[in-house]
Amino acid sequence: MAEPAPSQPTQTFHHAARAFWRRFRRNRGAVAGLAILAVIALVALGADVLRPGDPFRLAGAPFAPPFGEFLFGTDSLGRDVAAGMMHGARTSLLIGLVATLAALLLGTLIGGVAGYYGGWLDDVLMRITEIFQTIPFFIFAILLIAILRPSIGSIVFAIALVSWPGVARLVRGEFLSLRSREYVQACVIMGMPEARIIFLQILPNALSPIIVTGSLMVATAILTESALAFLGLSDPNVMSWGFQIGSGRTHLRTAWWVCTFPGLVIMVTALGINLVGEGLNDALNPRLRDR
Numbered sequence: 001m002a003e004p005a006p007s008q009p010t011q012t013f014h015h016a017a018r019a020f021w022r023r024f025r026r027n028r029g030a031v032a033g034l035a036i037l038a039v040i041a042l043v044a045l046g047a048d049v050l051r052p053g054d055p056f057r058l059a060g061a062p063f064a065p066p067f068g069e070f071l072f073g074t075d076s077l078g079r080d081v082a083a084g085m086m087h088g089a090r091t092s093l094l095i096g097l098v099a100t101l102a103a104l105l106l107g108t109l110i111g112g113v114a115g116y117y118g119g120w121l122d123d124v125l126m127r128i129t130e131i132f133q134t135i136p137f138f139i140f141a142i143l144l145i146a147i148l149r150p151s152i153g154s155i156v157f158a159i160a161l162v163s164w165p166g167v168a169r170l171v172r173g174e175f176l177s178l179r180s181r182e183y184v185q186a187c188v189i190m191g192m193p194e195a196r197i198i199f200l201q202i203l204p205n206a207l208s209p210i211i212v213t214g215s216l217m218v219a220t221a222i223l224t225e226s227a228l229a230f231l232g233l234s235d236p237n238v239m240s241w242g243f244q245i246g247s248g249r250t251h252l253r254t255a256w257w258v259c260t261f262p263g264l265v266i267m268v269t270a271l272g273i274n275l276v277g278e279g280l281n282d283a284l285n286p287r288l289r290d291r
Contacts, residue, residue: 023283030279036272040265044089051083055239059083066257073257075248084244085262091240092266095156096221102160104214107167108203114168115175116198126172129165137162141224145233152235155228159221170213174206208284215277219270226266241266 025031043050059070059080066073072081114125141158148154178184179202187197222241228234229242230249241262248258 027279029275033272033275047086055084055087072261088240096218099156099159099221100217103163107164111168111171115172132165212281219273
């Protein structure tokens, strides 16, 4: 008996996915960035296998040099730097992803409501957004964590709270442009509920810039967490790249490897995320699709 043919929506999705991948892979830098992130993600997921045990345990003598008994040496307490980097990858990536997702949700909600309804609601929401934008974001994050006490939850909350205003303004501009399009006006005339217009007609067409912005925000969130940890505002009970840099900053001259290797991983991760973001922009930007 012959198998049923795939439905039209499924065929459309597969065609769109193939077209997206074809445009994305044209950018060799984006493919390289994707490979970098894949390796880092695999190391983070396999940390318990590659370096089993607690990353905080004392593995050897303090300040053992790299490329000897320990690949990247040990820190001031004798903890394995390589084990800390592998286990810390999960924490740093999780903070970047969760904080970015929270900022995107909040910014999209506020920007979408302001852009679609306009009027006094738009004025109020944009004035609130501008108030947040006038506050130096890093100082604001430090203040929030100092009030809430350093923890993974407070770090994620602080990064999300200082990151959403840019998303809100971007989404507002997209909604202002899209709500006046003919197909949206036709849905209004037909009496389609506002929620369906927003979620089925406008939001899908505004996703491209949101996705590109979100990919770049992940790198910013990881760098922000590292900077906060450098100042001693990280969770002392959770291993992360920023925690390693913060714990080794006072020994930078005598034990350079404690800060250097986690810092290099942060730099490579941020580079990979930015390369992927550039590739997403090329693949999702309708002005570049026919090139």
